[in-house]
Amino acid sequence: MKTYTRKDFLTKGALAAAGTGFLASCVGGESEANASPAIHTGKTYKWKMVTTWPPGFPAVGEGANLLAQWIEEMSGGRLKIKVYGAGELVPAFQVFDAVGSGAADIGSGASYYWAGKIAAAQFFASVPFGMNAQQVNAWIYSGGGQELWEEIYEPFGLIPMLGGNTGVQMGGWFNREINSLDDFKGLKMRIPGLGGKVLEKVGGTTVAIPGGEIYTSLETGVIDATEWIGPYHDFKMGFSDIAKYYYTPGWHEPGTALEVIVSKKKYDELPADLQAIVRTAAFRLNLWTLSEFEAKNASFLQQLLTDDKKFELRHFSPEVLTGLRATTQEVLNELTASDPLSKRVYDAYATFQQSIGGWAKITEKVYYEGIMK
Amino acid sequence: MKTYTRKDFLTKGALAAAGTGFLASCVGGESEANASPAIHTGKTYKWKMVTTWPPGFPAVGEGANLLAQWIEEMSGGRLKIKVYGAGELVPAFQVFDAVGSGAADIGSGASYYWAGKIAAAQFFASVPFGMNAQQVNAWIYSGGGQELWEEIYEPFGLIPMLGGNTGVQMGGWFNREINSLDDFKGLKMRIPGLGGKVLEKVGGTTVAIPGGEIYTSLETGVIDATEWIGPYHDFKMGFSDIAKYYYTPGWHEPGTALEVIVSKKKYDELPADLQAIVRTAAFRLNLWTLSEFEAKNASFLQQLLTDDKKFELRHFSPEVLTGLRATTQEVLNELTASDPLSKRVYDAYATFQQSIGGWAKITEKVYYEGIMK
Numbered sequence: 001m002k003t004y005t006r007k008d009f010l011t012k013g014a015l016a017a018a019g020t021g022f023l024a025s026c027v028g029g030e031s032e033a034n035a036s037p038a039i040h041t042g043k044t045y046k047w048k049m050v051t052t053w054p055p056g057f058p059a060v061g062e063g064a065n066l067l068a069q070w071i072e073e074m075s076g077g078r079l080k081i082k083v084y085g086a087g088e089l090v091p092a093f094q095v096f097d098a099v100g101s102g103a104a105d106i107g108s109g110a111s112y113y114w115a116g117k118i119a120a121a122q123f124f125a126s127v128p129f130g131m132n133a134q135q136v137n138a139w140i141y142s143g144g145g146q147e148l149w150e151e152i153y154e155p156f157g158l159i160p161m162l163g164g165n166t167g168v169q170m171g172g173w174f175n176r177e178i179n180s181l182d183d184f185k186g187l188k189m190r191i192p193g194l195g196g197k198v199l200e201k202v203g204g205t206t207v208a209i210p211g212g213e214i215y216t217s218l219e220t221g222v223i224d225a226t227e228w229i230g231p232y233h234d235f236k237m238g239f240s241d242i243a244k245y246y247y248t249p250g251w252h253e254p255g256t257a258l259e260v261i262v263s264k265k266k267y268d269e270l271p272a273d274l275q276a277i278v279r280t281a282a283f284r285l286n287l288w289t290l291s292e293f294e295a296k297n298a299s300f301l302q303q304l305l306t307d308d309k310k311f312e313l314r315h316f317s318p319e320v321l322t323g324l325r326a327t328t329q330e331v332l333n334e335l336t337a338s339d340p341l342s343k344r345v346y347d348a349y350a351t352f353q354q355s356i357g358g359w360a361k362i363t364e365k366v367y368y369e370g371i372m373k
Numbered sequence: 374m375k376t377y378t379r380k381d382f383l384t385k386g387a388l389a390a391a392g393t394g395f396l397a398s399c400v401g402g403e404s405e406a407n408a409s410p411a412i413h414t415g416k417t418y419k420w421k422m423v424t425t426w427p428p429g430f431p432a433v434g435e436g437a438n439l440l441a442q443w444i445e446e447m448s449g450g451r452l453k454i455k456v457y458g459a460g461e462l463v464p465a466f467q468v469f470d471a472v473g474s475g476a477a478d479i480g481s482g483a484s485y486y487w488a489g490k491i492a493a494a495q496f497f498a499s500v501p502f503g504m505n506a507q508q509v510n511a512w513i514y515s516g517g518g519q520e521l522w523e524e525i526y527e528p529f530g531l532i533p534m535l536g537g538n539t540g541v542q543m544g545g546w547f548n549r550e551i552n553s554l555d556d557f558k559g560l561k562m563r564i565p566g567l568g569g570k571v572l573e574k575v576g577g578t579t580v581a582i583p584g585g586e587i588y589t590s591l592e593t594g595v596i597d598a599t600e601w602i603g604p605y606h607d608f609k610m611g612f613s614d615i616a617k618y619y620y621t622p623g624w625h626e627p628g629t630a631l632e633v634i635v636s637k638k639k640y641d642e643l644p645a646d647l648q649a650i651v652r653t654a655a656f657r658l659n660l661w662t663l664s665e666f667e668a669k670n671a672s673f674l675q676q677l678l679t680d681d682k683k684f685e686l687r688h689f690s691p692e693v694l695t696g697l698r699a700t701t702q703e704v705l706n707e708l709t710a711s712d713p714l715s716k717r718v719y720d721a722y723a724t725f726q727q728s729i730g731g732w733a734k735i736t737e738k739v740y741y742e743g744i745m746k
Contacts, residue, residue, distance in 0.1 A: 018500060050448065070653055074649045100653075110723035129744050129745075131744070132737065132740050134540075137663070138665075138667035138671075140669035142664045142667070169736075169739045205688075231732075248736060249740055249744060271449070273447055275442060281653060283660050284556055284653045286660060287514070291514035294515070295514075298728045298729040359670050360741065363543070364619055365621075365742070367505050368733065368742075370691060373502070
């Protein structure tokens with residue numbers, strides 16, 4: 001597998017976009033897909049897939065390539081998908097619009113990237129102190145989440161599907177100790193999204209920095225801290241050489257769901273067998289991606305935790321987490337008070353979260369506390 | 374959805390089989406599948422799927438039906454699968470042999486059902502104090518598990534795939550309190566597999582009872598306790614009316630993987646597109662099944678925990694779990710000392726378990742303790 005390093009972020013123009021996670025930017029193009037009646041004709045379809053990931057980026061960019069491969073294999077070559085990395089056809093943050101308008105046919109990203117366009121979308125990616133991967137999957141597939149998600153994307157001409165999950169992320173790399181909520185005051189941190197809003201409410205400052213500039217910013221003190229993903233991706237970024245503390249857990253992203261979005265118009269043109277193939281391939285991608293993150297994070301954590309490591313692994317204290325949770329609730333209350341659609345989606349999310357939380361408390365929680373060594 | 378009750382277990386001859394879980398029995402049949410070169414010819418294949426589940430049984434039998442449906446949809450009807458419940462074509466415990474011999478083409482079950490034939494198989498289903506669903510998936514898909522599993526099933530003419538997971542199960546229904554390891558002494562419990570071996574080592578007696586006879590056996594004191602699955606399935610069995618205690622967690626089955634087995638001969642005869650369709654459908658089934666268990670267990674737990682409930686929800690104490698873990702290790706040591714293949718598979722399992730456990734300790738565990746409300 002091609003390995004990505006911090007250098008890739010520093011040298012690639014495609015990675016100059018600021019904002020969320022490990023994202024990128026560029027220019028647009030046209031679709032090659034053709035209309036067709038929804039019957040099996042043996043006709044070949046050519047789709048363009050635009051993604052928010054650098055091409056072939058570990059786990060997520062690789063996953064986009066695998067999705068295309070699986071679909072081509074299952075369709076016997078009748079649905080061929082060409083995958084474009086962020087910026088190769090459209091900039092990362094234009095994936096939603098590109099697929100919605102039909103300029104591309106299918107996309108890979110995460111729904112919180114479209115929060116500026118449709119605030120309610122972000123509940124389908126990650127909510128601070130929200131559900132983890134297993135719970136989100138249960139909500140989407142067996143708890144009414146899919147139907148709600150499709151309903152809110154329908155006006156944009158898009159069909160959303162789960163297309164991966166990062167699992168519980170790490171809290172980030174810090175050059176200041178966080179022993180109490182007060183320690184966030186004045187902290188300059190690269191942390192996007194709802195997590196960033198929470199940080200600002202507890203007195204910190206969020207700084208938007210492109211992936212390629214984070215290392216230098218952290219090294220020179222432009223920022224005091226940054227979140228990224230987990231050991232697998234963090235290792236390559238080199239943060240372990242320049243940060244004093246690696247904090248857990250990623251309270252702001254406890255199980256970020258990735259998404260596959262499909263142009264509804266293009267989907268409707270497919271014969272039923274290819275439609276089923278696209279939907280089923282997305283399930284496989286979801287499960288493969290989480291498994292890949294889990295297995296690789298586990299082995300890269302061991303690589304990070306060497307005897308001569310320069311950083312300390314730290315846990316946010318229960319008090320810090322309790323404070324952040326209360327502040328998160330304020331942020332969510334403000335969001336849902338100002339946007340009825342966000343309120344509707346969050347209410348559904350929170351109802352399911354409460355139900356599955358009751359079950360998890362007597363099973364998964366007990367598993368980790370009493371069964372796992 | 375058709376709901377199953379205890380009555381179904383009492384009245385159906387198909388469910389007279391003793392042994393593991395919610396299993397059943399019956400008679401055999403012949404395959405309709407035809408040989409074909411591995412190129413896409415438009416030819417139609419008809420497969421028989423034998424299962425270890427009562428037909429349409431919640432989550433698992435339903436899942437078998439969905440697998441057949443998805444494969445038929447994706448193949449445009451070129452691969453049609455007729456699903457047989459346990460006993461409709463072959464008895465539950467003959468599924469492995471039936472698919473291996475080519476009498477059936479594909480099967481749905483769990484690998485610990487074949488422990489009598491190949492002891493090492495059970496590590497691919499559930500290990501007491503072993504990995505949970507998320508960890509097992511990571512092992513199989515991204516940690517070398519799939520390759521090992523295929524290798525040990527190859528002599529039997531079978532290709533194994535993950536086809537579901539129950540999630541963390543409950544510890545079972547008890548009419549005696551378990552406050553210390555000593556309380557297992559003399560306990561008569563229906564608990565199959567490795568968990569049963571552990572119970573016997575701590576002084577209990579395992580009793581093999583068919584699904585349909587458990588209720589009466591527990592009510593009349595023939596047994597003091599029984600494990601089953603979780604609230605979704607347990608609710609229908611009526612145990613909550615006659616047992617004093619509902620214990621958690623299911624230390625003996627912390628995340629039981631279900632399997633799809635395919636005849637290697639029949640698989641090799643398929644064109645490449647249908648092979649990819651079968652493999653991808655199994656991923657979807659795996660994820661759908663776990664999501665269904667999680668969502669339904671959560672809502673049925675609420676239905677069980679009414680104000681006028683007759684049982685108490687109890688947690689096994691840390692001391693009890695520590696004792697059971699040590700005894701489990703003895704059972705595993707004996708198994709692996711006597712069977713080199715079991716040793717090889719368990720070594721791979723345990724190595725991955727240790728790696729992912731280190732990661733889970735600072736993420737998923739912390740999620741349940743500090744992030745989840």
